[in-house]
Amino acid sequence: MPREANAVDFWRGFALITIFIDHIPGLVYSHYTLANFSISDAADLFVFLAGWSLRLMAEGGGRVMPTRNIMLRLGGRALEIYAAQVLITMIAIAMLAGSAIEFSNPLLLQWHNAAAVFNDPVPAHIGLAALTHQLGYFDILPLYVVLMLMAPFFALLDRLAPQLLLPFSVAFYLIVLAFRLTLPTWPVSGTWFFNPLAWQVVFVLGFVLAKADAGPGAFVRRHIRWLRVLGVPIVILGALTHQFNWWPDPTKVPDPKLFFIADKTFVTPMRLIQFLALVAVFSITFPYIRKAAEIEALRRPVLALIGLLAMLGRNSLHVFCIGSLLSLTAQIARFYYRGTVWIDTAVVIFGIIVMAVTAWLAEARQRFRAPAPAC
Amino acid sequence: MASRGTTTLQGARAGVLIAALAVALAFDARAQTPAPSTAPAAAPFTKDCQVGATPIADESPLPNVASVLAKRKTLRILTMGASPGPAGRHGGYSAVIESILERALKGIDVVIINRGVSGELAADAAFRMKNEVALDEPDLVLWQVGTNDALAYVPADQFASTLKTQIDWLKNHKVDVVLVGLQFASQMLRDAHYAEIRDTLRKVAARENVIVVRYYEAMQFVEEAAREGGVSAEEFELTESGSNCLAQYVARAITLGVFAKNLPPRR
Incomplete structure (x- = not known):
């Protein structure tokens, strides 16, 4: 049986739908997602909740998983995500190639960093396998793979010296920012769009804050009211900054500049602080959303919403993969059928239905799996 | 047609100017030592990349680059947009x-x-570009822009506003910009929005007096030249030679811009 709807799955489902919409450039609805009202966006939430889930996996349900099991499980998870990345990248390449043939338009072969794959396949395929060549909008899972490879170390450090994990992660993050350390891309020269060396801090924050009974997680729970009071103006300021273009001129800030500018690749402090404020403020909402289901008139839609988002969140890898391919399908569809509000509406509705069916199928597969025959 | 003729004339005028500059500097170099280290040598295009009389770029000055070259021996170029x-x-x-x-x-x-x-759309690239300019301190930004906005049906006025605001920001920060225009595909010849974005790009660039490398027109020439057989422009664009040709057009446009510092603004 799938677990009951909870806040983590609910918000992860929310992040998945948001990422799907954000990854369709030009879509009418992409102007109304979190990224338009906030310095951080759904990617931050997705990575933060991945860290949170790691804690639930390691210590959930009141039992502490043995360290060796955690290592094996995380290694397996990294491999699973890597396989998913390779699979969806190959399907995306085939979709671009198929569309180019079907519509006799080779422009599609140059979309989303795919040109190297078609022009110079020998190094490009090495890059695809090594994750150093990533298609545009197919760059979150490589980050996730690296985070999962780092995760055994985080989990181990958390077991041995839990008080050191967050200081270590933050110190490493600051060094990365100060020296602009990043991972290169190849064969097309450049850098990873999501720099795992910096984004690890978001993942670790999720992992650390998920621990309710000790450390920063316990501190945050004790002082959540004050943190929300502090968070509200930060969230409002973030929205206003976006709305009125109040961004600081990055050339005018002191060195090291990454400490003071808003940058997604390095998930800079401005972005990180605003994201944490957002989490503090919006963490209050899920219980109220659930409470809204007690109102008779709202019961069905609210339960449906909670059920849908939580189901998407519970099956995040499957849904994320399908969502990425749906975003690309939507881009191709919008290109050929013109990006009208009707097409965009159809794209979003269709996309959410397919993501829901994917999640349902993943759970149905678990439910209907035949029990192993007794020996 | 009239505008095409005008641009061709401008291209010819620039060619004469470059030749004159080259000759003048060559004579100057013989007369004085040491020779100027930045003597212009607008390399001819390789055979694959010949585009006849098609203008590849309007001549516009790159004042900051010219000024940097007079002071130091390093030119830093930031490339944004799709990698070709x-x-x-x-x-x-x-x-x-x-x-x-x-x-x-x-x-x-x-x-x-x-x-x-x-x-990436122009608006997203523009936001990121400011950070990259601050971090990498380039003298020149090479921005391949427009194709993604055209394919995503970004309204032309919104695209124009993004472009203008960004060019102004770059100028205010003493960074020159060379725009690389839309990619060519014969299927897009009848696409009104694609044409509108191309046209918008050209108009904004002309108003702002910045160079646009006309990749679309260059590849269109290749397409016409290949009608009787051989490789089509779209296929050519996808080859290493296609990528090299774009690099040649860009390099030519930059050298033109460096040595066109005394040109009056285009109308």
């Missing part, structure tokens, strides 16, 4: 530009910083 191709035998788009420019601008070390994100 892989490394290949010649090292790819960036390496070809670097090599041509280093040959043309003798004694200058050209550093190319690639921060392109494929599929």
Whole structure:
């Protein structure tokens, strides 16, 4: 049986739908997602909740998983995500190639960093396998793979010296920012769009804050009211900054500049602080959303919403993969059928239905799996 | 047609100017020592990249680059937008530009910083570009822009506003910009929005007096030249040669811009 709807799955489902919409450039609805009202966006939430889930996996349900099991499980998870990345990248390449043939338009072969794959396949395929060549909008899972490879170390450090994990992660993050350390891309020269060396801090924050009974997680729970009071103006300021273009001129800030500018690749402090404020403020909402289901008139839609988002969140890898391919399908569809509000509406509705069916199928597969025959 | 004729004339005028500058500097070099390290040498296009009389770029000055070259021996170029191709035998788009420019601008070390994100809209690239300018301190930004906005049906006025605001920001921060226009596909010839974005790009660039490398027109010429057989423009664009040609057009446009510092603004 799938677990009951909870806040983590609910918000992860929310992040998945948001990422799907954000990854369709030009879509009418992409102007109304979190990224338009906030310095951080759904990617931050997705990575933060991945860290949170790691804690639930390691210590959930009141039992502490043995360290060796955690290592094996995380290694397996990294491999699973890597396989998913390779699979969806190959399907995306085939979709671009198929569309180019079907519509006799080779422009599609140059979309989303795919040109190297078609022009110079020998190094490009090495890059695809090594994750150093990533298609545009197919760059979150490589980050996730690296985070999962780092995760055994985080989990181990958390077991041995839990008080050191967050200081270590933050110190490493600051060094990365100060020296602009990043991972290169190849064969097309450049850098990873999501720099795992910096984004690890978001993942670790999720992992650390998920621990309710000790450390920063316990501190945050004790002082959540004050943190929300502090968070509200930060969230409002973030929205206003976006709305009125109040961004600081990055050339005018002191060195090291990454400490003071808003940058997604390095998930800079401005972005990180605003994201944490957002989490503090919006963490209050899920219980109220659930409470809204007690109102008779709202019961069905609210339960449906909670059920849908939580189901998407519970099956995040499957849904994320399908969502990425749906975003690309939507881009191709919008290109050929013109990006009208009707097409965009159809794209979003269709996309959410397919993501829901994917999640349902993943759970149905678990439910209907035949029990192993007794020996 | 009239505007095309005018641009052709402008291209011819620029060619004469470059030749005159080259001759003048050559004579000057003989008369004085040491020779100017930045003698212009607008390299001819390789056979594959010949585009007849098609203007590849309007001549517009790159005042900041010219001023930087007078002071130091390094030219830093930031590339934004889709990367047109892989490394290949010649090292790819960036390496070809670097090599041509280093040959043309003798004694200058050209550093190319690639921060392109494929599929990115102009508005997103513009935001990121400000950070990259602050972090990498380039003298020139090479921005391949328009194709993604055209394919995503971004309204032309919104695209124009993004472009203008960004060009103004770059000018205010003493960074020159060379725009690389939309990619060519014969299927897009009848696409009104694609044409509108192309036209918008050209108009904004003309108003702002910045160079646009007309990749679309160059490839259109290749397409017409290949009618009787051979490789089509779209296929050509996808080859290493296609990527190299774009690099040659860009490098030519930059050298034109460096030595066109005394030109009056275009109308």
